[in-house]
Amino acid sequence: MSLHTDRPRPPFERLLIANRGEIAVRVIRACRELGISPIAVHSDADVDAIHVRQADASQRIGPPSPAESYLSIEAILEAAHRSGAQAIHPGYGFLSENADFARAVADAGLTFVGPPAETLASLGNKLAARRGAESAGVPIVPGTTVAVDDDLDGVAAIGFPLMLKAAAGGGGRGMRRVDAEDGLGEALVAARREAVSAFGDGTVYAERLLAPARHVEVQLLGDRHGNLAVLGERDCSVQRRHQKLVEETPSPAVDLETRAALFDSARRVAGTVDFHNAATVEFLLDAERRHYFLEMNTRLQVEHGVTEMATGVDIVAWQIRVAAGDTLPDAILQPEPRGHAIEVRLYAEDPYADFRPSAGHLTVWRLPDGPGVRVDAGVEADTVLRSEYDPLLAKLMVHAEDRPAAVDRLRRALDETLIGGVQTDAGFLRWLVDRPEFIEGAYDTGFIAEHWPAGQRLGPEEASLAAAAAIGMRAMEPATGGPSQPAAAEGSAWGRTARLEARRG
């Protein structure tokens, strides 16, 4: 029953984390708490990164390019070998759903913190997963259950708008919207070409586009002994181009009946594969609260933290423990979620320029803390952001007694957040928490496209405040440049500068 005391020793002595950024830090923390020595890996771009500093040791795995480092099965296995690790945690992204990697890890005699390679292979084909779910009695989005051939009439019969999806895609990649029959042929050719180029497999299937719809997913945790815990649902409908920005649990759109149906479907889908690990079954929910299976991911999800806050279950620690063969206790098999949790993702992206990636030097990095706030960050002040990797800087999570209190807490936490040097989406998130649709929980996957213009213009109030700030700063500085003692200094800030300079001297 206890998380730690019923083990005479840690599940592994050393564990290699085949990832970077905030998720590597998250796994390092779980290792520390379990008594495992965490080993990091790094590309040449990350020699100085926060996940490298927090680990006991770090192995170089190659140049900055992900293909030659974090995506290199060979480099990761060599690093595991050199470090003496007994297990590998893949995080999310990179190699986390790569069946070849899982097989290579097992072949090297190491434990893969994830499902068997065969499970990854079968779920990796979204079309096969779709057929599996249908045969298990789970509703799927109306569309084809076999690959689309050149019979355009059969596809058109699904109805428009529809989505063409790559069977080998997933996680929001390899998708193309078709609005009318006359664009179908051209779109199909393009979708196949993209699928070949991105995934090496041109198989494409078609689904009706459900709108308005919400994206709701169910968190699972399974052990090697057939026990399956259902840890609640998450609503991830605030998306932009299928990229999640906000996640919360419970879903404001899910009532008791819908929740029971979602959980039943999630269990059925999980039953179609040999599975132990953390996993997520994703659904679309239409306006009538009917749900439709989308895909199942047998890895840790970015947004696992909100479920941890609501249930009190440490998903990452248990992921490692079930990999070592431990049995899930009753307290986890019958979880009792409490209150409401919301996560927002802080991205190095410019929401005022269509969420274009930004880069640069993080000069100010002030994140909130205090009651009900959790920050999982992958950067710190003075980090230089590079464009090779995912733009996720940190996840800001709040937990409170109920949803209105959680929204108020999120607003407070965002007001405490101050980031300098790099454009982030923090301003978009702050805007979001004041929107009536968000406050009421009445949003769907089209919310951002509908309400946030691609190039949000600067308002006159912001412009005049920014002008006042810049003038205020210039007026405080001596005409010759750099700061020094002004005639009438405000507060003791200049005194602090003097102290800083003295310390450096």
Next chain:
Amino acid sequence: MSLHTDRPRPPFERLLIANRGEIAVRVIRACRELGISPIAVHSDADVDAIHVRQADASQRIGPPSPAESYLSIEAILEAAHRSGAQAIHPGYGFLSENADFARAVADAGLTFVGPPAETLASLGNKLAARRGAESAGVPIVPGTTVAVDDDLDGVAAIGFPLMLKAAAGGGGRGMRRVDAEDGLGEALVAARREAVSAFGDGTVYAERLLAPARHVEVQLLGDRHGNLAVLGERDCSVQRRHQKLVEETPSPAVDLETRAALFDSARRVAGTVDFHNAATVEFLLDAERRHYFLEMNTRLQVEHGVTEMATGVDIVAWQIRVAAGDTLPDAILQPEPRGHAIEVRLYAEDPYADFRPSAGHLTVWRLPDGPGVRVDAGVEADTVLRSEYDPLLAKLMVHAEDRPAAVDRLRRALDETLIGGVQTDAGFLRWLVDRPEFIEGAYDTGFIAEHWPAGQRLGPEEASLAAAAAIGMRAMEPATGGPSQPAAAEGSAWGRTARLEARRG
């Protein structure tokens, strides 16, 4: 039932916080989440302090000396008047238990976030509170229930060692231990003199010294409509000279039967006074788990955060709401604590020199975050610590599935903590979490005195590591002083310096 949505508007428009440091920041956060505009106060020493920066506005209340600023009823009321606040939150310490202050606030037509002045007056006399508890059928520590006069035989009959306590004292102040009869007369004279000088009241009473004993307290929350919530107990036995260093909930020493008895006694004590607010009833627990009433504090306690983590109840928000007349909902009247929470206090004190206060310039201030960690801080990097005020820098709290997991999480959190420029007790706390007594929860109020020598000596391993660090730094620097590009720089740290310098230039 909902924390926020059942109110059409915030409980107050503006609230003045008559305090500083971490507790002022805590109340500011509660205000923000409730939609209240928080107004700070500051002495001249705090013009630049973190609580001043986080508030909407701050009122100057006097020179650095507490007596002329944070303890000045007149200055605080003037500040409230100037700012247009409708309510005053006193935090803890300072004026929080001052009946004259509570009366003056009420007379000024403002709401005091606390109990009526009469309640503070009657509980402020510890001897009267002792009599009240006894008459309510609550066990009290054996001793006198009237003031000690010059009948030394009557006092000696209590048995030695015993404690002489000032009736007007409390919170660990105004206490004197007497080990044998022959020191009694002299001790009584000294205790009375100290009581007069510290509290203006020489009344002293006597209690048998219970040892070994644990310090266990019960958290209450009452509204103006007669509802009383019992939010669980806290174990605060890791103390040094009656100053708490570590608090946890639930108490490792309390079984179901003891808990029921403690809660019953706490309710009885609360019933002796007209009370609405957060409050704490403190008990000693002897080796046979018998409990004895010590005192009742009708204010926010430093350690309220662990109860918030375990119950999910925002005590400060509800303190403000009940002050505005709101009714406690059923979810709070029947709380369901979950998991285990521990707080450690980060003090500017030198544990290697008998916990002597330290001061100076905080150069490094790196606190942990991630799952199950909460930090309530009153300082930030570059804060200059002064000796006028309480040395509490921050409270580090963890919450996990059970006590062993919470201890492991606390160890991880302390390992992430790095503070430079000022000696703190962080090293003592890190030592503590590896002690078998602490890991097993088998400690009492004498633990520190018994196991931590006043002048802990530096071990040879630490000395040789410190030497290696200092040599390593000198070897990296050019012979002429200040850092510049060394021949074989490690990592890219020197590159970062160059960037910093460039930014400043």
Next chain:
Amino acid sequence: MSDFEVQVEGQPVEAAPDVRLLLDDPVTGVGRLIRGDTAIAVIVEGSGSDRVVTLRGRRIAVSVRSWRERILAEAERAAASHAGPIAVTATLPGLVVAVGATVGDEVEEGASLVTIEAMKMQNEVRAPRAGRVIEVSVEPGQTVATGAAMLRLE
């Protein structure tokens, strides 16, 4: 302070009159804008006349010039105002995945010249005006930083 001319994102702007700046940390430029009883956290970065103000999460380019700086800048602009060739620069850092023009091509305004991939997304860099390509200095597979010159148009 009326001797400063302010432009925000290229447009002349009057500073909010009832606001003052309290600077909390001159090293990072963190401060608060005080207006009556409310405070708004800001960061002011940059030096001289070119500042970036971070306000409510948005980085806003602000030019603050004294009259002297303004006259100097105008003189410089006048000297450089002949219609010469222009450089097409990278608008974001990333990997060049396609170059859509070669030397000698006549391109329309808005034509896609270079495709840059950054963080899983492909972004087009387009011609700012019509013209003839006189130099191409990037090729697919190469990484570029923001502002890197990639082509020149005549």
Next chain:
Amino acid sequence: MSDFEVQVEGQPVEAAPDVRLLLDDPVTGVGRLIRGDTAIAVIVEGSGSDRVVTLRGRRIAVSVRSWRERILAEAERAAASHAGPIAVTATLPGLVVAVGATVGDEVEEGASLVTIEAMKMQNEVRAPRAGRVIEVSVEPGQTVATGAAMLRLE
């Protein structure tokens, strides 16, 4: 590195031989001591030969002197080694609440000279050796910083 002589809290110490320092931030002195597969966070502050190393939460005074610095220091000490008057300094910052000696008093080693209140506690500053008080430079009600000279003993 064998040309450094190291004293930790006044005692000669050999540096741990199998350890190296990785510096993460030269401005604050934050780094890691690497020994085999484990890393220990440290802060190294100070300059020249006088350093303070923060290790596992403890601030440790370390003197690291080159041979040259050592010879210079010894020469200085020799020049100053006549048994002259000594200053009694504040051991912590705080408020002077009592001064227990006046000019001309003969005091014993260990006698309480000044009481300093800091953070609710009273702390005695005692005579480091017996002697006669030749100067008193503080009075009750005054605040003192660490190291402030308060009395002189002959």
